[in-house]
Amino acid sequence: MRIDVLTLFPEMFASPLAHSILRRAQAAGLVEIVLSNIRDFAADSYRKVDDKPYGGGSGMVMMAAPVFACFEHVRAQAEEPGRVILLTPQGQPFSQAIATELARQPRLILIAGRYEGFDERIRLGLGAEQISIGDYVLSGGELPAMVVIDAVVRLLDGAVGDENSVRDESFSEGLLEYPQYTRPEEFRGMRVPEVLLGGDHKKIEAWRKQQALDRTRQWRPDLLDKNNPKNNETGV
Ligand code: 9D3
Numbered sequence: 001m002r003i004d005v006l007t008l009f010p011e012m013f014a015s016p017l018a019h020s021i022l023r024r025a026q027a028a029g030l031v032e033i034v035l036s037n038i039r040d041f042a043a044d045s046y047r048k049v050d051d052k053p054y055g056g057g058s059g060m061v062m063m064a065a066p067v068f069a070c071f072e073h074v075r076a077q078a079e080e081p082g083r084v085i086l087l088t089p090q091g092q093p094f095s096q097a098i099a100t101e102l103a104r105q106p107r108l109i110l111i112a113g114r115y116e117g118f119d120e121r122i123r124l125g126l127g128a129e130q131i132s133i134g135d136y137v138l139s140g141g142e143l144p145a146m147v148v149i150d151a152v153v154r155l156l157d158g159a160v161g162d163e164n165s166v167r168d169e170s171f172s173e174g175l176l177e178y179p180q181y182t183r184p185e186e187f188r189g190m191r192v193p194e195v196l197l198g199g200d201h202k203k204i205e206a207w208r209k210q211q212a213l214d215r216t217r218q219w220r221p222d223l224l225d226k227n228n229p230k231n232n233e234t235g236v
Pocket of ligand 1: 087088089113114115116117131132133134135136137138139140141142144
């Protein structure tokens with residue numbers, strides 16, 4: 001898979017891409033992540049990429065021309081069109097189901113914005129979808145782009161050790177995780193539940209399932225709601 005990221009702050013991506021699963025997935029050739037600086041495609045010597053909104057109002061708007069020039073430059077670097085995604089607060093809320101869908105693509109082009117928003121002709125002219133990562137206000141689309149990259153890349157075949165990928169798929173889908181413990185057996189007066197020390201795997205499985213259900217009911221009852229479409233997709 002090739003992922004292009006169009007951004008005014010490519011340096012923000014350095015650390016997340018250089019660690020753990022994202023670093024290994026790139027080293028193994030599972031994904032090629034290409035960062036492009038939209039400012040490099042500004043037409044004037046001031047490298048201007050934003051301007052005042054027509055009709056007035058506060059803040060600045062990302063200009064169409066530099067984004068189009070940057071987009072056309074990266075699109076020419078690979079055959080597959082793939083999906084074009086604007087990270088915007090107006091977008092479809094990101095979910096595990098969307099991550100699964102994106103992980104099947106040969107190519108993604110992610111466009112992270114700054115300022116108050118994109119000139120609408122960027123969305124219209126590029127035929128872009130929009131994704132939001134949730135209903136809270138961030139300073140730009142870079143962190144959301146990294147969230148999308150992380151969620152998608154770890155789904156690529158071979159990106160995650162199989163101890164994680166197949167772990168407890170049987171019953172954990174759609175539920176919160178059961179509680180986990182590692183050594184020592186007692187820490188500051190808190191003991192590991194007896195059932196986990198016994199080695200009766202049937203009993204352990206039943207206990208974990210009950211814990212997962214109890215915790216979901218207590219902390220995320222929305223996940224158990226039959227009317228929640230998430231319960232009919234990939235789940236959490
Ligand atoms: C004043 C209206 N604001 C919209 C809610 C303006 C605005 C706020 C923040 C415009 C852009 C931004 C920057 N945020 C993103 O680019 C963004 C974002 C987010 O803020 N929250 C969740 N997901 C995303 S994806 C991109």
